[in-house]
Amino acid sequence: QTLVPKPDKVYRVASYLKRPPRLLIQALGRQLDHPIKTKLEQKFIYSRLKLLDLQFCLNIHQSLWQFYFDLSYEQHQWPVSVHRSLDYE
Known part of the structure; x- marks a missing residue:
């Protein structure tokens, strides 16, 4: 089972998108x-x-x-949670 984070947990809206759209559109037009x-x-x-x-x-x-994955793969060091999930297979 793969855990996929919800986009709202990963994504933080950029500060320029928090401002009124009208201001952004005006600046872009300029x-x-x-x-x-x-x-x-x-x-x-x-x-x-x-x-x-x-x-x-x-x-x-x-x-x-x-x-993180590549580093763990190269170093053969995995978090405990990954070891647990692999033990069940």
Whole structure:
């Protein structure tokens, strides 16, 4: 049985996504030298930013656990909980 953490336990919303979306969209429009005018564009961009941020955080989390796994594999040192789970097989 594999335990998969819930995304809300792993993922912390980036501070720029905690601010009002209007401010973020305005700043982004200034950076791009192209104002983002329509509500549809704004909603699309904001929803994609949230997804990209989530993906980035989950990739970092996965890399960290992969590093722990690789290190344990190389050193042949496993946490007690892993030993217990392997004893049942």
